[in-house]
Amino acid sequence: MNENESVGPRRRSVFTSRLVRTDDGQPHVIDDLRRAILAGDEPPGTMIPIHAVARFFGVSQIPVREALKVLLGEGLVEHLPHIGYSVAKLTFVEFCELYDVREALERQALTHAVALAGPADHAEARRQHEQVAAALGGGDQRAHHTATRAFHLALIAPANMQRLVHMYENAWNMTEPARPMAHVESDDQRVLHDDHERILAAFERGDATALVAESQAHYAHLRAAVEPMRHDPDTFRSPV
16 A cells, blocks of 8 residues: 555544544644654654545645655654655664754753743743652653653743754654653653752752753763663664
8 A cells, every 4th residue: 555545434544543633623734743743642663644644634635745744854754765754763873862962952051041040930940840740650651751841941941042942842852752751660760850850959059060960960861761772673763
């Protein structure tokens, strides 16, 4: 079956079976596709049948193709010649490179943010940290995933470096389909959460040196925590 062949009136593709459509009467093809991929609902390597997706949204194939081209540019999907589109599947080395990118961008933003942050910024970072704690305590992996990202963004938001944050979020987005936090052992999750507590304390004190040092330690712990994922063929592409 090629990418445009009908899957039949009573069947839904694996991809569309997990799609959720924004319910406001209008098709939001790119936003809903992106949301599904970032949520980890569509694992790396999942094929994206254009015909089935178009039928799911009630549109022609043209807006679906346009949306996939945008997501291709964002690194969230890839195009396989003579086969079609699929959720992007990285090698483990590429995955780790994106963590390096995130760390470098975050370090730069933190040095500016800590000097500009006020009580409201501290309160927002504290609130997000408490959301992470609640998700951990409740065993809610999806909420933990979301809250962790929100915590890191709250720390760098006071820097008001919009282009940097855009690059930072793009790098983070490309690692999302792998759902790394879902693979991290509970003990390692606790280590990462304790890192957050120390990072937050330095942020609230306005101690830029300690903040950067704690952030670097956090990324070292994060790399160690995801190392067991290295040889997972369902998540990562084999190196060429």
